[in-house]
Every structure is written in structure tokens, then in C-alpha cells.
Amino acid sequence: MQKIITIAGKEYQDSTRNKLFLILLAFLFVLTVTSIAVASSDFQSKVVEYNKSVQILSSLGKSGETISAPQFFPLKMLRGVMDYLEIIGAIIGIILGYLSIAKEKGKNTLQLLLSRPLGKFDIASGKFLGNSLLVLSVLAIEAFTTYFIMWSVGGAQLSLVEIAKLGFVLLASYFYVMFFFCFTSVLVLKFRSLPNALIVSFVVWLIFVLIIPQIGDTMDPDNQIPGGFFKSMSIAKPQEKEIMARFKTYETVRNAVEESSVTKHYERLSFALLGIKDEYNGKSVGYVLKDRWNDWVWVAAFFGIALFLEYFAFRKRSFLNKTD
């Protein structure tokens, strides 16, 4: 165990000293601040608009109760942050996975490490543990920064339930980022050319994070018109469901496309926990977790499979092959 902890410590230190990782981290934090600033400014503008409408109605002698006031849900402000975590969190996972193996393969230090009383699994476990701690600390700082900005800018106080929900989002984010870490590590271990492994990781990132969710979204009949097709036809939600039930095959295919991406499961889960999806707003943690159990299983399964593949790649001696 001591060997694993030593490797984990070295891994943690190496990454925190790496310029590439630090630049990426700074970028993520800048985007987090920007996103919350944009969301809070957008909300303020809605409040001003609402007050203006109420004033106009009152001057006309009508009651302002006919229009609903915009409601403030602090966790809803995190939609943009989650979008950036989906995109940049995955890149952080890729870069950590790449650096973790490439630095050893590029300098042929894996052979040196294995000439010591160290097993292949000690190295794999040490690297995984060190980077897990790093990702968890990054996510914890991200959550703390988010909370601090919401509190200092908007004076938002989170309830215990909301903090618990944020905690579960943090856990899901850990699985998500570490999936990309393990996946990239496997590619770097397998490929003879390190840059090619990085580029292929980016191609996989592009497919999982951006293309598959985009295909699913654009195939949605309701998304074909700005503001939504059913809204433009003044069709209520239950009726909409009734109509769409007649297009079961199409909807099944569309859903299957979306379900093949780990990002979509992560997004559905985190949007439900944060109440970004209105139907989950104000619901208990237990209710959300129970209702979105399949997304939990999928996110954990993607992570578990990638982790298994990483250990499997370490088992084979081919990872000691020289790089191009």
C-alpha cells in the first residue's frame, strides 16, 4: 500500500506542477465565473422586465398577477457551469490521462520503475489514486468557488438539501472526468505514437461530448422551431406525450443515440439534481436519485469499464514497447 501511496503522491505533485494542467484549470475557473455572471445578469434582466410589465399593467388599471414572477433557484444558475464541465472537465481528464502515461513512456521510465520492487498494478493503482485525488480536489475547489460567487454576488444561501445535491453532482462529475482519464491512459498505453493517442482521444471526446448529444437534440421534433413546436401549436405537455407515443420507433432510435454517450447520462443526472429540468425542481434528493437511477448506472458503468480496461492494458507487457 505504501508503494501505491508514494506513486500517487508523485503523480499529484507532477500534475500540479504541469503548466498544461494549470492553464486548463485556470481556463475552467474563468469560464465558471463567466457562466455564473452571465446567468445572474440574465436573471436580473428578467426581474427588471417583469417589474416593467407589472408597472405597465397597473397603469392600465389591470392586475399584475396575470404574469408570473421569475423565481430564483440558485442551483439553476449552474447550467452553464455544467456545460463547461462536460466539455472542459472531459479535456482535463484526457490531459491528465495523457500526461500520466506519456511522461513515463516518452522517457522510458516505466522499465526503470518495473526494475524496482514494484508490481504493474502498483503503478496503475498509484497513478489512478493520485489523479483521483487531484480530480476530486479540482471539483471541490470548483464547487466552493461556485458557492462563494453565488453567495457574494447574489447573496444566495444554499439549504442542506441543495448542498447534498451539489455533493452528488460532484460525485457524478468525478466518475465522468475519470472515465476520460482511464480511457486516454489506455490509448496512450496501447499506441506507439503518443501524439496520435492524444488526437484519437480528442476524436472520441468530440464524438461523445458534442456530436452524439447534438444528433439526439436535433432529431427532437419539438426542437425544430425556435421556442418549441408544441408550444407554437398551443399543445399542453400531456397531449404532447400522447401525440409522441405514436412515434415510438423514432423516439426509441433518438433516445438510443443519446444513451450511447456518457455525456448525455451525466447531463441528464446533473440537470435533474440541480433542478435545471423544471420537473425535478424542489424534489428531494432521494426522489431524483430514484428517478434517474439508470443515468447513475450508466455513468458508473462507463467509468468502471474504462478503469477495468486500464488495469487490463497494464497487465499486458506490450505497453513497454518503445514509442515512435
Added chain:
Amino acid sequence: MFFTIATVSKSEIRSLIRQKTFVLMLAVFLFMASFSAYIGWSTKNTIRSVYAQTVKEMTAQGIKEIPNNPFLSTPPLSILKNMVVYVFLIGSLMAIIIGHSSFIRERRAGVSKIIFSKSIGKWEFVLGKMGGIFLALMLINVISFALSFFSITIIFSHFLSISEAFNLLAFYGTSLVYMLFFAYLGLFFAIVSKSESLALLAPVMFWIFISFVMPQLTSALDPTALLNPTSIQTPAPQNNFFQIAQSIIHPFSVSESYKSIGRSLLQGDSSSYPLFPLVVYLIVVAGSCFYGVKQFNICEAEIDQ
């Protein structure tokens, strides 16, 4: 001089074709170019059936004022609307990789030192590289144009009219300019960066900033909402923050300008964005490549991983 530039360009295209990663990205892009027509066609058919079903339900409920079918007047090219997003996502990232690998390859192998110690001028070399990248991207856009053209012909069982074909050609021409900008950005960072991974990551970060952050600052739209090819016509929030952000960022937001021009060419939407900021970006980044190669120190140690 022209002979040298042509030789470097030719060698660049040959090297690209030999690269497995480039071929993989190209395959993904061309597959999506063909697939986008199918997705568009399938979605269009479904939404028409959904409209018919909705009208049936409304009539059964005794509703007499039924809105007109919003999909009746959509032009045939609109089934390709997803291509705008695929060029914006896959095309620009592929372009970054093309630009990145064109110079990194030489630096990694130490060839740049040998080349620059010969009588070939740095300007000629970088012009040759840029020419090669231009030809490769042009070829990709020509193939995509042909794929889109034939997909639509097969789906609608008739050829496009001259004006439609011209719109499609103009769309791929605009896409070429957009992709060239990112390719030259990749080339610039490949020339000036000290590590290979940073040379790849830096243009990707620029790409994220241009594609997601700038539009978010001007319209308050979240990043994933920007991937919907349907024009989102919700008015931008009207307060000081957005007004200042809009006045500063709007003219430079080239991803919005590309998407807006693409939508107007394929779907007939009106576009309020001109093409010239994109051309200005392209000229600036091309100039930066010349400056970068001028400053390139051949005595420096080899590039890190």
C-alpha cells in the same frame, strides 16, 4: 520561389494522406456530411407526420383555429442544416489537427532545422505549408459539396436548381474560410509552442472560446444550446452587462457569424452577420504564422512532448 512553394505544398498533402489520424478525422467528417442529409430528411418527415397528428387531435377537440404548417415552405437545402454544426464542431477541430500536424511533424523529426539551414526561405516554406493546407481543406469541402449534392438529388429524386446549387457552393466556400482560420491557428501554435501537447491544446482552447464563450457573452445562451442548428430567436437580455458585451464582442464573434451565414444559405433565414470579420481573422492568423516562422530559432532544443 514558386517551384519551392509548390513542392512544399505537394509534400504536405502527401504527408497528410499518409497520416492515420487525419484519415480517421476525415472519415468522421465525410460520414457526417452524408449522414446529415439523412438525419435532416428523417426529421423533416417525422415532424410533418407529427404536425398531421397534432392537427387531427386538435380537430377532434373541436379547435378551429389551427396554425399553418411551419414546415411547408422550408427549402430543400434545409435538410442539410446539421452541416453548419458539423463544420463548426468537426470541421474546425479537424482543421486544427491538420495545421498542428503540418509543422509539428517537421519539428518532432528535427527536419525543420535541416530545411532552414538550406537555401529555402522561411517564408517560402510557410507559404508552401499554408498552400498545402488550403488545397487539402479545399479538397475536403469539394468532396463534401459533392456528397451533399448527390444526397439531396437522391432524396428528392431531382437535381437542385441553379440558385440552390449556388447557395450550397457558397456554404462550402464559407466553410472553407472558417476551417482555414482554425487550420492556420493550429499551424501558428505548432510553430511557436515549446511542447507538442500545448501546441495542440492552445488552439483547442481558442476554439472553445470562439465557439462557446463569445456567443454566451452576447446572447446568454448556454454552450449546448448553441449546438442546435435551428435559429434561436429569443431576444438577448437587455441590461448593461449584455449591451456592453454585445457592442464589444458581437463584431468579432466569428462562430456566430459563420452559423448565421450558413443558416441563411441553407435555410433561407436572414443573416445580420457579415463575412468580413472572418476574413480579417484569417489574415491576422496567417500574418502571425509568418511572424512566428520568422522568429523560429533553429538552434533551439527539440520540441517536448
